[in-house]
Each structure stands twice: as structure tokens, then as C-alpha cells.
Amino acid sequence: MKTANIRLAMGLLTLPAILLQKSFIGIILQALYVIVLAVSHGRRFRILPNLILLFSVSSAHLLQPHGLQLFSIGNFAITAGALVLGARKAFTLIALLYLSHYMVTARPNFPGKLGKLISLQFYYFERITTIWRTITPKRPFIKAIDNMLLQLSVGGKEPFSTQVKEKASVTSSARNIGKNTLHLIILWTLFVLGNLAIFPVI
Amino acid sequence: MKKIRLGDIIIFLLSLVLIGASFGSYGKLSGKPEVRVQAEGREWVYDLSVNTTASFSGPVGTTSIEIHDGKVHVLASDCRNKVCIAAGWISSAGEWIICLPNNVFIRIEGSIEPQAGGVDDISF
Amino acid sequence: MTYPSSSPKVRIEFVALLAACALFLSTVEYLIPKPVPFMRIGLANLPLIIGLGLLTKREYILLALLKVLGQGLITGTIFSYIILFSIAGTFASTLLMYIVYRFFKQWVSLIGVSIAGAMASNVAQLTLSQYLLFGAAAKLIAPPFLVVGLISSIILGVFAQQFEQNSAWYRSLREGSL
Numbered sequence: 001m002k003t004a005n006i007r008l009a010m011g012l013l014t015l016p017a018i019l020l021q022k023s024f025i026g027i028i029l030q031a032l033y034v035i036v037l038a039v040s041h042g043r044r045f046r047i048l049p050n051l052i053l054l055f056s057v058s059s060a061h062l063l064q065p066h067g068l069q070l071f072s073i074g075n076f077a078i079t080a081g082a083l084v085l086g087a088r089k090a091f092t093l094i095a096l097l098y099l100s101h102y103m104v105t106a107r108p109n110f111p112g113k114l115g116k117l118i119s120l121q122f123y124y125f126e127r128i129t130t131i132w133r134t135i136t137p138k139r140p141f142i143k144a145i146d147n148m149l150l151q152l153s154v155g156g157k158e159p160f161s162t163q164v165k166e167k168a169s170v171t172s173s174a175r176n177i178g179k180n181t182l183h184l185i186i187l188w189t190l191f192v193l194g195n196l197a198i199f200p201v202i
Numbered sequence: 203m204k205k206i207r208l209g210d211i212i213i214f215l216l217s218l219v220l221i222g223a224s225f226g227s228y229g230k231l232s233g234k235p236e237v238r239v240q241a242e243g244r245e246w247v248y249d250l251s252v253n254t255t256a257s258f259s260g261p262v263g264t265t266s267i268e269i270h271d272g273k274v275h276v277l278a279s280d281c282r283n284k285v286c287i288a289a290g291w292i293s294s295a296g297e298w299i300i301c302l303p304n305n306v307f308i309r310i311e312g313s314i315e316p317q318a319g320g321v322d323d324i325s326f
Numbered sequence: 327m328t329y330p331s332s333s334p335k336v337r338i339e340f341v342a343l344l345a346a347c348a349l350f351l352s353t354v355e356y357l358i359p360k361p362v363p364f365m366r367i368g369l370a371n372l373p374l375i376i377g378l379g380l381l382t383k384r385e386y387i388l389l390a391l392l393k394v395l396g397q398g399l400i401t402g403t404i405f406s407y408i409i410l411f412s413i414a415g416t417f418a419s420t421l422l423m424y425i426v427y428r429f430f431k432q433w434v435s436l437i438g439v440s441i442a443g444a445m446a447s448n449v450a451q452l453t454l455s456q457y458l459l460f461g462a463a464a465k466l467i468a469p470p471f472l473v474v475g476l477i478s479s480i481i482l483g484v485f486a487q488q489f490e491q492n493s494a495w496y497r498s499l500r501e502g503s504l
Contacts, residue, residue, distance in 0.1 A: 015405075057460065060459070061463070064252055065236055065248060067247070069246055096405075097403060097407070104399060114391075114395075117338070117392060118396065121396050125349045125400075128350045142488060143492075145493070207433055209435075210441070214441060214476075221472045
């Protein structure tokens with residue numbers, strides 16, 4: 001089984017463990033695990049956008065007060081429960097995001113005609129990025145775009161099946177299956193622990 | 203800017219209407235009724251429109267409340283008389299329930315006016 | 327509305343090309359620093375607007391699908407919640423844009439189409455964010471989003487209009503000479 005498909009399968013099977021996680025500490029642990037997983041396979045982790053997500057979702061939930069009041073701004077009560085709820089949602093989303101990143105690290109191929117179309121799309125995408133650099137002058141703008149598009153449209157109309165080389169499929173070893181099963185087990189364990197209320201409830 | 207057509211103007215105006223309508227939500231959020239509970243020496247706040255339950259401890263045990271359909275009542279309590287439970291549901295600003303033995307004080311706050319003809323009206 | 331003398335095999339290449347443009351534009355937009363991360367300019371919708379005059383209904387849907395999938399794959403978000411926003415926004419906007427273009431072509435220019443698409447996309451995404459992200463607070467952020475969407479879609483629409491009129495590439499496609 002190809003590496004890409006294994007990661008894909010592992011990710012899909014892990015999805016419920018993240019989505020149904022009720023424990024705040026549990027989801028934080030899951031998110032951290034998944035982030036490390038994604039980063040160790042090449043994805044970057046930028047703290048700022050995730051922080052902004054965390055902050056905005058949490059504060060948005062403050063509008064529906066819930067739980068212990070921590071302090072108040074004028075008439076407006078800042079409640080701990082709402083913050084935790086919002087933060088938990090944000091962490092869930094972050095976990096899903098990095099799980100998704102991990103799932104595509106091995107470049108899975110889409111099956112069928114759609115798959116070929118997407119490959120064609122990416123082929124053209126790479127050509128655009130290279131050709132655009134060679135276009136001078138870039139003003140007037142529309143003429144420059146035209147220039148590029150024309151280059152892309154007339155260059156040898158070979159059917160794309162010959163253009164797009166099949167990426168050498170990396171067949172996996174048992175190690176790969178083993179590693180991904182480990183990830184699966186760990187994430188599900190965190191889910192079970194969370195639901196058994198083993199983690200301290202904030 | 204050549205050739206702006208009638209349809210463009212119509213779509214543009216419709217969009218302005220949409221945007222104007224979206225500003226309407228700004229007013230609604232200030233007067234939302236809340237359930238405020240004082241217990242354990244601290245204060246807790248809940249949105250009256252969100253169904254939920256919550257428990258608080260006190261000298262004699264635990265008192266639980268339930269918020270349901272825009273009303274709140276005491277679901278269970280460890281106090282002896284259960285007067286708080288007997289008080290039933292409250293839903294309007296200014297109404298309150300108290301469990302004296304357990305030191306739990308529940309009240310509804312918000313700028314929504316109590317119903318006309320409510321408890322506060324005096325009629326002869 | 328279609329370029330007559332091309333075979334389906336060739337036409338598919340153009341769909342893919344437009345889809346690739348959408349990808350390119352979305353990476354460009356990604357690189358533009360934004361004060362608020364969720365504010366989108368919608369550059370990637372440009373090919374979708376311009377494609378209205380070039381593609382059949384089926385090809386147009388395909389284009390929208392490729393845009394969403396391509397974006398999802400390239401940003402790695404394809405299996406996360408973010409793709410849902412992309413799907414909702416793109417689906418809503420292409421639906422409305424297609425309807426406006428197909429039935430009201432005599433009364434609108436691409437500017438109106440662009441505005442309609444942006445509004446539909448924003449409304450769909452705001453509604454979705456109410457359930458997925460923000461709860462009731464989504465209603466609060468709606469007005470600035472819609473205003474930004476209106477302004478940016480007008481600018482985009484003007485550009486699309488200019489492109490449609492001045493692009494030789496576009497013209498040759500319409501005339502079937504490519």
C-alpha cells in the first residue's frame with residue numbers, strides 16, 4: 001500500500017477521535033501531537049495565524065456567557081466556561097487542520113478522470129509560476145497576462161497523459177503501516193482518556 | 203469605467219440593503235437576558251437562551267439548575283425543604299430563586315422588560 | 327458563450343488552465359498580508375468570472391470543483407474544516423454568478439456578476455462560520471466582511487470587465503481561433 005494512502009486512511013480513521021473529543025486537555029494533547037506529526041513531515045507551523053484563530057474563536061464565544069464569571073467589563077461578563085468552550089473548538093479546528101496537512105504530505109493521487117484533471121491543473125500551475133517570471137514588461141498588465149496565457153495555450157498541444165509523469169509510487173514497508181497505526185492508537189487513546197474524564201476538567 | 207449597466211446598479215443597491223440589514227444585529231446583543239448565580243462566594247453567568255445545566259456546592263451539598271427554553275429552575279438540591287425547587291421556573295428579568303440553606307442565589311438579569319401584568323403589577 | 331471550433335479534449339485544457347490561474351491567484355492572495363486574517367479579496371474568483379463567457383455549464387462546474395480541490399490540496403487543508411468554507415463560498419457564488427450571467431446578461435456587466443458572487447460567497451461563509459466557528463458572534467462580524475466584499479468585488483469586476491474587452495487571448499477564444 002502506498003505511503004500516501006496509508007496516511008490518508010490513518011487520518012480519516014482518526015477524524016472521529018478528534019471531532020468527538022470533549023475534554024479540553026484532551027484536545028490540546030491531540031492537537032499538539034498532530035502538529036508535531038505534521039511538522040516532522042515537512043509542514044510549517046506558524047504560531048501567529050493559529051494564535052489569532054484561538055483568540056478570535058474564544059472571544060467570540062464570550063458573547064454567550066457560560067459558567068464562572070472571571071471579571072466584567074461594564075455590563076459584560078467574561079465567563080470561564082465560554083472561554084474554554086471557544087478554546088476547545090479552536091483547538092479542534094487546529095487539530096483537524098494539521099491532521100489534514102499530514103494526510104497530504106505524501107502527495108496522494110486522486111483517482112479517475114478527476115485525478116487526471118487535477119494533475120493537469122497542477123501542471124499548468126507550475127508552468128504559470130515559471131512563465132510569469134519571464135514576462136517583461138509587466139505593464140500594461142492585461143497585455144502581460146495575455147502574453148503569458150497565449151504562451152500557455154499554444155505550446156505543443158500534447159495530450160496531458162504524456163506530459164504528466166506518473167510519480168514513482170513509493171510503496172511502503174511494514175514500518176510505515178506500523179508507524180501510522182501507532183499514531184492512530186495514540187490519538188484514539190487520548191480520545192478515550194478524555195471521554196473517561198481522566199484529564200482534569202478546567 | 204465603461205459600460206456600467208442597469209443590472210449592476212440594481213445588484214449594488216441590493217448589496218447595500220443586505221449590508222444595512224446585517225447591521226441590525228448590533229442592537230440585539232446588548233439586551234440579552236442572563237441567568238446570574240451567586241454561590242460559593244463567586245458569581246456565575248449563563249445565557250438564558252442556551253439550554254444547559256449547572257451545579258453549585260454550598261454548606262449543605264449541591265444545588266443544580268437547569269436552563270431550558272428561555273426559563274430556568276432548580277433541578278435538584280440537597281437542602282431539606284426543597285423550597286427552591288418548589289419555586290418552579292422563572293424567565294423574566296428581575297425574577298429570582300434562592301436556596302437559603304445552601305447559599306445559592308439565582309436571578310435573571312437583562313434589559314428585557316418583565317411581562318405586563320406580571321408579578322410586579324398591583325391590581326385591585 | 328462557447329468557442330465553437332474546439333474539441334472537448336482541447337477545451338478541457340482550457341478549463342485546467344483557468345483552474346491553474348485560480349490556484350496561482352489564491353497563492354498570490356495568500357501572500358498579501360492582511361490585518362484581519364479572515365478578510366478575503368477573492369482574487370481566485372477572477373477566472374471563475376472570466377470563465378462565464380467561455381465555458382459550458384458543465385465545464386464551469388468542473389472549473390469550480392477544480393478550484394476548490396486545487397486550493398485544498400495545495401494548502402493541505404483539503405481534509406480539514408477550512409475546505410468547507412471554500413466549498414460553501416465557491417458553490418454559492420458560482421451558482422449565483424451563473425444564474426445572473428445566464429439569465430440577465432443583457433442587464434449586467436461583469437461588475438454586477440462579481441458583486442453578486444462575492445455577496446453570495448460571504449453570506450454562505452458567514453452562515454457557516456456561525457455554526458462552525460463563532461456562534462452568534464458571526465452576526466457581529468458580518469457587516470465589515472460584507473462591506474469589504476462589496477468593495478473588493480467591484481474592483482475585481484472592473485478588472486474582469488477590462489480584461490474581457492482588451493484581452494486578445496479572450497477574444498481569440500471567443501472567436502474560436504485558438
